[in-house]
Amino acid sequence: MSEGTMHRPAQRDQRDQRDQHDHSDQGERGERRPGRRGSRVSRFLVCAAAVPAVLVAAGCSSGSSGSGSGGDAKAQAQESSARPSQSASANAVRPAAYATLPQPCSVLSQKTLGDLVPKGVKSGKAGSTDDAKTRSSCSWNSLQNNGVKGSQFRWLNVSLLRFESDATRGDGNKQAQQYYDQQVQDAKAVDGAKNTKAVPVSGAGDAATAVTYDLKKKEGDFKQQTVVARVENVVVTVDYNGAGLAGDKTPDVDDLTKAAEKAAKEAVSAVSAANNDGAAGGSPSQGASKSASPSKSASASSSASASPAKGGSASASASQKS
Secondary structure, three states, X not given: OOHHHHHHHHHHHXXXXXXXXXXXHHHHHHHHHHHHHHHXXXXXXXXXXXXXXXXXXXXXHHHHHOOOHHHHHHHHHHHHHHHHHXXXXXXXXXXXXXXXXXXXXXXXXXXXXXXXXXXXXOOOEEOOOOOOOOEEEEEEEEEEEOHHHOEEEEEEEEEEEEOOOEOOOEOHHHHHHXXXXXXXXXXXXXXXXXXXXXXXXXXXXXXXXXEXXXXXXXXXXXXXEEEEEEEOOEEEEEXXXXXXXXXXXXXXXXXXXXXXXXXXXXXXXXXXXXXXXXXXOOOOOOOOOOOOOHHHHXXXXXXXXXXXXXXXXXHHHHHHHO
């Protein structure tokens, strides 16, 4: 093999080495350059892809900071924060107007007692109670002896029941109205009553009804008057009956009814006065007291107000004494 031939491979080898070196150098640089360019392209593509997302996110965040969901969330938060107070105010009950009751045996004037129970003005007897600020009563009886003509018997009872506003049972006025309605119905449904009539009464609190009926007993014919009145959260019940015994004439029902209505009006005024209120149905007074439950009110009514049967037995014993 000639030198030229050997030289050419050597040159080729050198050239190849140089080219390889250059190629490797270029390869290194080429690898770096495409890498940098590729990373730039990648970063560009990533940025390009991120731009819409950023814009979308910016658009969402812009909407949320304005009147979008963020505004709704703020409004909902304000609404939810307002709900407890609204709920509390909705569940709150109005305080009871009257916080106490007058002394039951002092609700009627001496003049009124003289008209209703002429021979028993000083016979007032307070009923038993475990809370005088919630329920009380007082009764009087009178037997006027007219000699051979017989005698006139009268029996009077005033009972007072006060209801306190309560979160469970509700407004005191509403409780009182329910009890008032029940008292009227009970008076109209007495066993053995004849000629039962119910008429409204004006000038006795917020609502008042007079129920009258006849009740025949062995001692005589009794004329019964029951006047039920409500003033705010207090119910006043006046029971008044009369009879002519031992041959005396039967009292006039209209006179007895007027007398009972007068007593009811005085009792209503006494309730207002006891709570520092000049007129019935005035502004609520300050103070708190134990609430009266409907079950207690029913028992108070039955114990405080005497039935016509009691009036009959009293008249019998009184006539025997006479």
